Amino acid sequence: MTRTPWWQRLAPLLGLFLLCLVLSLASPHFLTVDNLLNVLRQSAINAILALGQLLVIITAGIDLSIGSVVGLTIVILTLLMRHGVSALLAAAITLGVGTLIGLGNGLLLTRLRLPHPFISTLGTLNVARGAALLLAGGVPISGLPPGFRGVVAGSLLRVPMPVVIAAVAYLITHVFLSRTVYGRDLYAIGGNREAARLCGIPVDRRLNLAYALSGAAAALAAVVLAARMNSGFPLAGTGAELDAIAAVIIGGASFFGGVGTVGGTLIGALIIGFLRNGLNLLDVSAFWQMIVIGVVIVVAVWIDVLRQRVGRAA
Amino acid sequence: MTPAPTPLLEMRGLAKRFGAQVALQDCSLAIAAGEVHALAGENGAGKSTLMAILSGALAPDEGEILWEGRPVGLPDVRSAQGLGISIVHQEPQLVASLSVAENIGLGRLPHRAGPVRLVDTGAMRAAARAALDLLGVSVPVEAAVGAIGVAQRQLVAIARALHFGARLIMLDEPTSSLSLGEIEALLTSLRALRARGTTLVYISHRLEELRAIADRVTVLRDGRVVTTAPMDAMDNDALITAMSGRELAADLQAGPPPPGAEPRLRVRDLAQGGRLHAFTLDVREGEVVGLAGLMGAGRSRALRTIFGADRRTAGTVEVRAADGWRGVHDVASAIAAGVGLVPEDRRALGLVFTATVCDNVGLRTPPEARRWGLLLSRVLRPLAEAAVETLRIKARGIDDPVRTLSGGNQQKVVLGRWLRDTRVLLLDEPTRGVDVSAKAEIHRHLRALAASGVALLVASSEIPELLALCDRILVMRQGRVVGEVPRDRATPAEILSLATGATERRAS
Numbered sequence: 101m102t103r104t105p106w107w108q109r110l111a112p113l114l115g116l117f118l119l120c121l122v123l124s125l126a127s128p129h130f131l132t133v134d135n136l137l138n139v140l141r142q143s144a145i146n147a148i149l150a151l152g153q154l155l156v157i158i159t160a161g162i163d164l165s166i167g168s169v170v171g172l173t174i175v176i177l178t179l180l181m182r183h184g185v186s187a188l189l190a191a192a193i194t195l196g197v198g199t200l201i202g203l204g205n206g207l208l209l210t211r212l213r214l215p216h217p218f219i220s221t222l223g224t225l226n227v228a229r230g231a232a233l234l235l236a237g238g239v240p241i242s243g244l245p246p247g248f249r250g251v252v253a254g255s256l257l258r259v260p261m262p263v264v265i266a267a268v269a270y271l272i273t274h275v276f277l278s279r280t281v282y283g284r285d286l287y288a289i290g291g292n293r294e295a296a297r298l299c300g301i302p303v304d305r306r307l308n309l310a311y312a313l314s315g316a317a318a319a320l321a322a323v324v325l326a327a328r329m330n331s332g333f334p335l336a337g338t339g340a341e342l343d344a345i346a347a348v349i350i351g352g353a354s355f356f357g358g359v360g361t362v363g364g365t366l367i368g369a370l371i372i373g374f375l376r377n378g379l380n381l382l383d384v385s386a387f388w389q390m391i392v393i394g395v396v397i398v399v400a401v402w403i404d405v406l407r408q409r410v411g412r413a414a
Numbered sequence: 415m416t417p418a419p420t421p422l423l424e425m426r427g428l429a430k431r432f433g434a435q436v437a438l439q440d441c442s443l444a445i446a447a448g449e450v451h452a453l454a455g456e457n458g459a460g461k462s463t464l465m466a467i468l469s470g471a472l473a474p475d476e477g478e479i480l481w482e483g484r485p486v487g488l489p490d491v492r493s494a495q496g497l498g499i500s501i502v503h504q505e506p507q508l509v510a511s512l513s514v515a516e517n518i519g520l521g522r523l524p525h526r527a528g529p530v531r532l533v534d535t536g537a538m539r540a541a542a543r544a545a546l547d548l549l550g551v552s553v554p555v556e557a558a559v560g561a562i563g564v565a566q567r568q569l570v571a572i573a574r575a576l577h578f579g580a581r582l583i584m585l586d587e588p589t590s591s592l593s594l595g596e597i598e599a600l601l602t603s604l605r606a607l608r609a610r611g612t613t614l615v616y617i618s619h620r621l622e623e624l625r626a627i628a629d630r631v632t633v634l635r636d637g638r639v640v641t642t643a644p645m646d647a648m649d650n651d652a653l654i655t656a657m658s659g660r661e662l663a664a665d666l667q668a669g670p671p672p673p674g675a676e677p678r679l680r681v682r683d684l685a686q687g688g689r690l691h692a693f694t695l696d697v698r699e700g701e702v703v704g705l706a707g708l709m710g711a712g713r714s715r716a717l718r719t720i721f722g723a724d725r726r727t728a729g730t731v732e733v734r735a736a737d738g739w740r741g742v743h744d745v746a747s748a749i750a751a752g753v754g755l756v757p758e759d760r761r762a763l764g765l766v767f768t769a770t771v772c773d774n775v776g777l778r779t780p781p782e783a784r785r786w787g788l789l790l791s792r793v794l795r796p797l798a799e800a801a802v803e804t805l806r807i808k809a810r811g812i813d814d815p816v817r818t819l820s821g822g823n824q825q826k827v828v829l830g831r832w833l834r835d836t837r838v839l840l841l842d843e844p845t846r847g848v849d850v851s852a853k854a855e856i857h858r859h860l861r862a863l864a865a866s867g868v869a870l871l872v873a874s875s876e877i878p879e880l881l882a883l884c885d886r887i888l889v890m891r892q893g894r895v896v897g898e899v900p901r902d903r904a905t906p907a908e909i910l911s912l913a914t915g916a917t918e919r920r921a922s
Contacts, residue, residue: 280787288777291766298723298757298764299777299831300749358768364575 111291112352112367123378134135137260144262145321145328147366149340150347151273152202152317154365155310157275158346159356160290165205166209167191168228169318170337174325175232178241178332187248195319200230202315206308217311225341230285232334241332252327262324271318272413286310290357314321346393347372349361350400362377371396418756420483422613423468423582428477428511430637437463439637441477444584448612450604452628454621456849457656460637461617465584468503468615470494470864500575504587506567508574510560514548515542518574526834545573548610549603564598564709569603576612582855583607583614589799590847593709593875594634594910601627619849621650622878626773631659658851675699677734678869679720679753679838686719690862690893693719696865697838697869698715702860704884706909712893713873717840720871721755722748733838749778754832756825758842758873764828765816771827772812778831800838801830805859822852839863841872844878877906889913 124131149166156163173194180190201224208220255262277283285306288296297303318337326332351368353360375396379389421444428441438460441861445451453461466472468479470488478485481497488494508517515538516523533575542555546569553566553573562570568588575583585604586639589597604614604627618624624631625645631643633656640656641648648656675698684693690712697703705713718724720731722744731742740751748755757763765774775798783793798812805826809819816827825848832839844860845853860883864870874880880887887904889912891898897912 279789281784281789284773284776284779284789287764287769288773291768292762292764294757294763295766298721298755298776298780300745301777302746321625332735353769358766409560 112350112364112371113253115325115350116367116371116374117376119378123374123381127378127381130378135257135377135381137263138372139373139377140263141260142262142377143369144266145325146340146343146347146372147266148269148317148321148324149344150351150365150369151269151362152314153341153344154348154351154353154360154362155273155277155286155355156217156314157345157355158286158290158357158360159307159310160293160355160357161209161307161310162345163202163205163314163339164218164221165201165224165228166314166318166321167337167340167342168225168232169198169201169315170322170340171232171334172201172228172235173319173322174332174336175236175241175334177326178244179235181245181248182241182243187245187251191323194323195316198311198319198322199316202318203308203312203316206311209311210304210307229334229338236332238334238335240334242325242330243335244330249327249330252324253330260289263327265320265324269317270362270366272348282306282309287358288397290359292358343372346397346400350396355401368400420718421445421480422482424480424483425464425468426478426480428464428467428474428479430467430472430474436637438467438474441634441637441639443632443639444641445613445615446630447581447613448608448611449629450608450616450627452631453615453617453623454624454631454653454657455634456851459634459657459849461634462586463637464634465501465586465617466613468494468499468584470499470704471501471594474892495578495580497702498579498581499584500578500580500582501584501586502568502571502575502588504590506571508567508570510561511558513556513558514553514562514570515539515555518542518545518555518577520574521825522578541577542573546570546579547896548576548607549573550606551599551603563596563599564590568600569590572603572607576607580612581612582615584617584619587619587847588616588687589618589620590869591709593707594877595708595914598622613667619847620876621653621850621854624653625650657849668693674831675701680730680734680739681720682730684716684719684731685727686715686724687727688893690715690719693895694886695871695895697871699867699869701886702864702870702872702884704880704887705879705890706887707873707890707913709911710873711890713875713890714842715893716890717755717871717873718757719840720748721745721753721840722733723755735837742903752835753836754778754836754839756828756832756839756841756844760821760824760828765824767815767817769816771802771807771809771816771819774816774827775812775830780835797834798830801833804833805830806855818850819898820849822856825852825856829856833863836863836868838869838871841870843874844872845874845876853879877909880904880909881906891915 109127129135152166153163174405176197177190177194180193204219205224208214252261253331256264285296285301288301289303289306293303325336345367347367348360350371351364353364372393376389376395379392423445424744425441425443428438430438431697441464455461456844463472467474470491470493479488486837519538524534525531525539539555546553547637549572551569553562553569559570572583589600592600608614616628628645630642631645631648633640636658651912675695678699679697681693681695685691693716706726707713715724719726722742732739733742733753735751742748742751742753766777772795776794783790795812802809802812807823807826807855809823816824845856848856860870872883881904884901886898886900887909888895889909891913899908
């Protein structure tokens with residue numbers, strides 16, 4: 101939908117490239133196949149969460165609840181499996197639950213007419229986390245069928261399975277956003293909600309869809325995370341929404357809505373992943389890592405502001 | 415009026431470039447003390463750039479500015495204000511949550527002595543009243559600016575300039591969102607200001623307004639001064655020719671629809687809350703019907719309710735399609751029945767500014783452009799290309815971001831959505847903020863649509879526009895149709911007297 105100048109679109113990619121260049125010069129362990137696959141595996145969950153967040157941010161919204169939704173759905177998934185439900189069915193139910201919670205976020209916005217999704221999803225953030233802790237009794241749920249971990253946390257032709265899952269999700273979402281009526285409508289709603297409505301776009305239904313898909317993405321992330329951790333920790337995903345938002349924004353989406361791409365979001369998630377990995381390799385303490393990530397987020401949003409300014413002057 | 419020997423403000427050879435684009439070039443112009451000087455020109459002619467330079471918001475690349483004969487620099491807005499130059503923008507920049515008095519005094523509120531600097535509310539209100547008195551108007555100074563009307567906000571902004579000691583006030587399209595009565599009132603206030611010696615620079619697209627207030631007029635085109643002349647020395651044709659640089663085609667005057675034409679749109683007893691009452695109307699195939707009325711008379715409300723954008727509380731809307739009459743209940747059924755709406759404010763309601771021309775035209779997606787949820791660009795792109803070609807939209811291509819287009823071309827993009835499969839087109843202020851030649855073009859396209867059989871309903875606050883465009887005009891007041899005048903008998907005076915309630919005639 102949006103055709104920004106090439107230098108603007110390439111800015112995040114250039115950032116990623118520079119980052120990799122610096123890291124490969126700084127550490128001999130960085131540029132190895134194993135390490136790169138490792139980064140991809142570690143980035144997969146944030147990348148999946150960011151995908152849902154992207155859909156919502158394109159509509160000029162935000163979904164703060166996804167971290168908690170990961171916590172709640174991971175508990176549901178692991179409880180189901182521990183009670184003998186097959187892994188496939190349990191995963192399907194989990195995705196359904198995530199979708200429903202997301203739909204709930206959408207309905208709070210479109211039915212109750214809450215003033216901003218910040219509020220509705222902040223509510224859901226607390227409700228979902230509380231529900232996760234209640235269901236799990238406050239402790240991690242373990243004892244999953246071995247096959248589940250073997251498949252979902254395994255690899256396919258050397259590529260880690262989480263990466264394969266994320267890649268498929270990215271491909272589908274890319275087609276969804278760039279080729280379908282629904283995707284185009286999300287951009288239009290974020291760009292100008294009233295104009296979209298007056299062109300006959302069912303705004304409320306599309307918003308419900310965006311939040312539902314964000315919830316589904318959170319549930320998918322929970323499935324991947326459960327396999328990696330081989331358990332269901334009710335506090336899983338705490339704060340994950342912030343990394344997802346950071347990835348989307350670093351990837352060039354605009355908080356003002358109407359702008360953002362799947363490719364940019366992927367790059368945003370990878371920048372965060374590579375940054376963490378590189379700082380680890382360089383023995384930078386976790387405390388300093390937080391500071392660096394924080395600075396990167398602020399700089400990225402600042403670039404977003406500059407972009408808007410350039411866009412308006414044009 | 416004898417011009418003062420030394421102009422109050424003089425510009426010599428001003429130039430301003432934005433990148434490769436030349437906004438102003440060798441621009442020289444003198445404003446005499448005490449005159450009302452009109453600036454005319456199409457959008458993009460350089461009026462706004464000139465105003466921005468004079469108000470200190472923008473620095474010129476070349477040229478000098480003389481205030482009472484002395485060269486001055488205007489590095490920022492404060493220094494311009496210090497000299498006595500103020501600007502009042504199209505949308506007055508006021509704080510909605512603060513009172514009228516606070517807005518007028520903001521930045522230099524009177525305060526009591528002492529370390530706490532408590533605002534002296536009494537003095538503040540007195541100063542605000544004094545400034546408003548100069549305009550000969552009474553606006554409640556304690557009211558929040560958000561609670562008063564657009565016209566009053568305009569006055570508050572002017573009063574604010576006066577409070578800051580302005581001797582030269584620049585008004586950038588002050589009437590673009592005012593109704594006829596409000597415009598008249600504003601012009602009266604401005605005449606009162608001129609009488610006490612305040613100099614005014616006045617920008618407007620409405621020629622009759624310039625004629626009513628201005629002593630002299632300067633026409634800008636492509637960043638250059640084309641001419642400066644006494645207002646009386648230029649008739650409208652001369653002005654339009656100077657602005658556009660070419661002769662305009664003669665008046666449209668397309669004939670009314672054939673007498674046998676069948677109704678396309680049938681509205682019966684439509685009501686919307688307390689804002690629209692018993693709105694009944696037929697528009698025939700090929701007919702152009704105008705909706706006149708003062709601000710708040712219910713023109714926009716009527717269009718939006720017909721379209722289903724505002725929920726009706728009573729009444730029916732039907733459109734005659736190939737297979738008979740179809741009911742309209744909401745936006746989706748309106749569009750499905752072939753009704754289109756070109757809304758009032760293209761920025762807020764019409765366009766997705768982050769998107770391209772193609773996406774904006776395709777935003778109303780015809781059913782054949784979607785299959786299994788996929789958008790078919792092989793259908794959508796030719797659609798946008800056809801709109802660009804038919805309406806002669808000036809863009810490098812359909813992939814241009816719509817925000818890079820001029821106002822007139824943006825308006826054409828909104829219109830471009832409804833070129834195909836439209837039976838009834840509702841237009842709300844179709845040429846607001848659009849320059850003279852784009853306006854004439856849009857009018858021509860609307861007549862062409864009518865000639866092809868589309869039924870048009872046009873709401874406008876510009877009576878000349880309705881007179882030029884419509885076969886008959888309905889006049890609204892307080893949410894009701896209070897009269898109907900056919901074009902051959904319509905005069906601005908008659909429409910105005912119906913709109914203000916001076917006379918009343920039943921709609922036929």
